[in-house]
Amino acid sequence: MPPSRLASNETGFWAAAQNDPIVRAIVDAISAGRLRAGTKLGEEELGALFGLGRTRVRQALRALSFAGLVRLEPNRGAFVTSPSFEEAEAVYAARRLIESETVREATRHCTANDIRRLRTHCQAQEAARADQPRYIRLLAEFHLLIAEIGGNVVLSELLAQLLPRTALMQALYQPAGEGGGACPTDHHMEIVGLMAQGDEVGAASSMTTHLTRNLRALAITEEPSPPSDLTSALLL
Amino acid sequence: MPPSRLASNETGFWAAAQNDPIVRAIVDAISAGRLRAGTKLGEEELGALFGLGRTRVRQALRALSFAGLVRLEPNRGAFVTSPSFEEAEAVYAARRLIESETVREATRHCTANDIRRLRTHCQAQEAARADQPRYIRLLAEFHLLIAEIGGNVVLSELLAQLLPRTALMQALYQPAGEGGGACPTDHHMEIVGLMAQGDEVGAASSMTTHLTRNLRALAITEEPSPPSDLTSALLL
DNA sequence: GATCAAAATATTGTAGACAATTTTTGCAGA
DNA sequence: TCTGCAAAAATTGTCTACAATATTTTGATC
Incomplete structure (x- = not known):
């Protein structure tokens, strides 16, 4: 698989x-x-x-x-x-709204096997650190996986649309330091931990701060970088 | 215009x-x-x-x-x-999530002119009752208009995707009585009224019940209607 | 040399042609 | 009559040709 x-x-x-x-x-x-x-x-x-x-x-x-x-x-x-910086804020606001819900639902529904899948996925993230496109894909997939465990297909689809956009913005506005600091697996592990304890409020709030941190990591510089x-x- | x-x-x-x-x-x-x-x-x-x-x-x-x-x-x-009935529930759950947020934001941001636009729009809805496709389009547009006043473009876009789907489900699962009872302008007027008073919590909850009623109005009958x-x- | 118009070039928009696939039809055999 | 199979018909998938629209180049004029 x-x-x-x-x-x-x-x-x-x-x-x-x-x-x-x-x-x-x-x-x-x-x-x-x-x-x-x-x-x-x-x-x-x-x-x-x-x-x-x-x-x-x-x-x-x-x-x-x-x-x-x-x-x-x-x-x-x-x-x-x-994307303008306002757009970036809008996308992240939408993600906060959707993902605080999906993680809450996921925490309610998740089985032991789901937790295992999430943990395995985090390990795969760590392992893929060298291969950047793959690493970024995996980081996004983690959020999608939670949405799927949450069980609302429509929210999953909406989130799937939003994820590549945030990736674009990170690539655009992220300061020189490579994306590693922005969406680290540590945060993901923390969220999984809270889910495993059944703490839906904690998981949701952890997700929210995770996303807010992501947004904050974007530099406000709006200089038009030369097209590649x-x-x-x-x-x- | x-x-x-x-x-x-x-x-x-x-x-x-x-x-x-x-x-x-x-x-x-x-x-x-x-x-x-x-x-x-x-x-x-x-x-x-x-x-x-x-x-x-x-x-x-x-x-x-x-x-x-x-x-x-x-x-x-x-x-x-x-769409299956589960899908219908998922779409409506997504709409509740998104629209309770947009109406809250809209209540915060809206100007007197925005309220006027919404009221005018409700009147247009009433006036279009005879022309069903137009009527349905207007009912959906009302929700979009609120989202736009709310100010988050991304949420507007997501909602715009969801609206035709709910229209499909209403057309599919609505019992014989024509769609008039499902999303009436009365509810819309009530929401606008609460917005005008600056009652964001009330507006959000009114929106939620509005949507929940919409969903409830759908018949659970899943008989495969003959294609047209x-x-x-x-x-x- | 700068400005603007017009031709030349390049790129997108649309339609139709051909290939690949599915569905229907026709027929033989049980 | 039903089943199975093969040929025929219809439908979708993809490519390429042509039309419409932008962009660039050219060249004449001031």
Whole structure:
């Protein structure tokens, strides 16, 4: 069982879209900070890179735009979103709202096996520290996994949409120090610990502070970083 | 200023998609109960109906699948979603979570002009009672409008995705009595009244009971209603 | 050299063609 | 009549060609 599929329930469109190789590659490149905000995503160029026609590229770009990672300008093309700091705050506010609920529900429903899965997942996070795209994917998946244990599929889907956006913002606004400090596995372990004790209030509040810390870690600098070169950003 | 555009901020993919004639027509037909769950949405047939090629049809179907109104089965086509009752409960739970927050924020931020807009909107709802698709659209827009006043764009977007789904479920599971009883303008007026008094707790709780009543109004009958004829459903 | 218009180039938007897959149809055999 | 299988028809998936729209380059004028 590949860990990157651990938290993907097969329902929902965004989950399916992430299996698209183009979507996947762009999400990874954005998360890792290789694709910077404002970069133009040319259809022909992407198609050539993946050996696919423009049809598939277009589908991928639309999916990414749905998730808020890409901005489609009519007759001009697709660009990596440049979220404002207000937008970042809004996304984190939404996550706090949704995730304090999911973690509360999860704490109520979770079985011993769920706790085990969460702990295993934290270990996988530690192990993947070297491989940044994978590490970031895992950190996000942890939150998704909690949402799934919570049991409300709709909230899971909404959260799944929000997660890549926060990844984009971290890559954008995170100061030089690599993302390691922002969403560390320690916090995750703490949350799991509280869940294991059945302390739903504590777990929810721990989640909230975890997210607030994440937001605070973002630098307010809104300097327009130069767009990156698409081809080199995607070729690893 | 056309009232149907009152509450549509131009950002966000779903807002844009709803300007697509195909999306619009299908959403209306679903909301009005003319297009029943399980109906197959053939690409060629839709294209012929709107005088458009399959490319546009496909885009529309994909957008509808983003919003959870349509299920795409690989190599089989697009079908109007048949949400289970659990799914309905999940969507309403998500709406309660999100909207109790948006109405709280809106109550804090709202100006006298905002209150006026909301009251005007309620009147427009009353006036549109005869025209069912429009009526349903307006009822949903009211909730969106509150979210926009609340000021968190992300929550607005998420809510915008959820609203058509609840419309689908109402059309699906609502007992014979037409949708009038489910989301009446009276409740909306009450909420606006509480907002005008600055009673955020009251407004939030009123919103919650409003939504809970909506959910309760759905019949638990899960009999598979026969799919409708696509052409006749869309030709008004 | 700067400014603006117009041609040239490049890119996106849409439609239709062909390939792959599923569904239906037709027919033989039990 | 029903079942199983194969051919035919219909439908979706993908690519490519052409049209519409932006962007860049060119060149003439001041």
